[in-house]
Amino acid sequence: MKEITLPKASQLSSPNPVTLVCTQKSDGSPNLATVSWWTYLSYNPYMIAFAMAKTSYSGEMVRQNKKVILTIPGAELADVVLGCGSTTGRQTDKVAKFDIKLMDVAGSDIKIPCHSKVAIVCHLKEYHEVGDHYLYICDVEKVFADETENALFAWNGYAQIRPVK
Template identity: 55%
Template sequence: MQTLSLIEAAALTSPNPLSLVCSRTPAGITNLATVSWWTYLSLAPEIIGFAMMKTSYTGEMVRASREVVLTIPGTPLAKQVMQCGTSTGRTRDKARDFGIDLTDLPDCAIQIPVHSVLAIQASLREFVDVGDHYFYICPVQKVYANPAETPLFAWKGYAKIAAAQLA
């Protein structure tokens, strides 16, 4: 066995999960951030979690509004997933600038990309300091699905975005 950093290890666990975390800015804009470090945490009650850099605008929005929608992007969004993961909502409207069509969910102030496989609407229960990231623990309110879309994953660590191949 050889020793590796965690970021190097991620290349060996590809394909890695991928989400677009949707949050609402004070101007009412839906901001989209690419997040691989998300996980299911509990089934009863239903809880998900995700880790985001302390400096992320998304984290700031979720800590303020205590609302979030975690979506799984479909294949038409492969290019935009990388764009949303390399720019910040502090300085731009990503959905508008990257041509991502958004749609509403019932009883939710945050919009989601049309090409989503899943949308998990959740609230923020607490966030935990885990080094350079905060880990957000979020009870689920509703889960919406569009099985006609094919989910994207992160490959070569986080360098390439593509669908998974069938085993």
């Protein structure tokens, strides 16, 4: 084996998971951001975690509102995943810019994109500084799924978004 960088390792571990992190802005309008760095943490109780850059507006809203929905996007959302991963909601209405159709989630006032395969409704438990990111550790309140959707993954590092099959 030869020594490589951690970014190179994340490229070699492709396909990597991909989520759309759904939050509310301060005015209550929706924001979405693409996040690959997430993981299941515990089944008892249900817990997950994800890491977002300190500069992320979504992260700021999670710290402010303590609520967030992580979704696994279906194949129709490939362009949305790339768009929401390359613009910040701080200045942009991503829902309008990328023409994202949203749907309600029972028991939550955060909307999620139509064609989501899985929706994990979370409450922020704690967050920690980890280098240039914050790690958000969340309690899971509800989980929903549409098993007919074909989940997207990030390929070639984070350059391409497509399903496994």
